[in-house]
Amino acid sequence: MLEIKHTLCPSCSVGCGINVVLYDGEIVGTFLYKRHPVNAGKNCLNGRNSIDCYLNKFENVDVEALIGDVKKELQSADASNVTVICSGNNTIEEIEAIKNFADY
Numbered sequence: 215m216l217e218i219k220h221t222l223c224p225s226c227s228v229g230c231g232i233n234v235v236l237y238d239g240e241i242v243g244t245f246l247y248k249r250h251p252v253n254a255g256k257n258c259l260n261g262r263n264s265i266d267c268y269l270n271k272f273e274n275v276d277v278e279a280l281i282g283d284v285k286k287e288l289q290s291a292d293a294s295n296v297t298v299i300c301s302g303n304n305t306i307e308e309i310e311a312i313k314n315f316a317d318y
């Protein structure tokens with residue numbers, strides 16, 4: 215069965231909408247999300263190629279434990295030697311993780 219799920223483009227933190235197309239529960243492509251308020255169906259080249267992000271084989275990790283480990287590392291560091299850099303090219307998930315890391 216063909217399904218279309220409205221979601222956010224995973225390629226950066228701008229927050230453009232995109233539709234993910236599934237066939238029998240498997241992701242088979244992406245499609246413009248024309249009614250999304252941020253980008254009205256206009257995705258940049260990274261967004262149009264974001265199918266690659268969805269098709270990557272991600273390992274299941276305990277994100278909370280991972281964030282806790284990084285926080286411990288940061289807490290043991292001299293704060294004057296720590297710099298946090300992020301950009302518009304970070305994904306929403308990366309920005310959220312950076313916020314968690316920086317909030318120690």
Ligand code: SF4
Pocket residue numbers: 223224225226227228229230253256257258259260261262
């Ligand atoms: S990668 Fe492009 S389409 Fe995707 S959120 Fe960023 S600007 Fe929008």
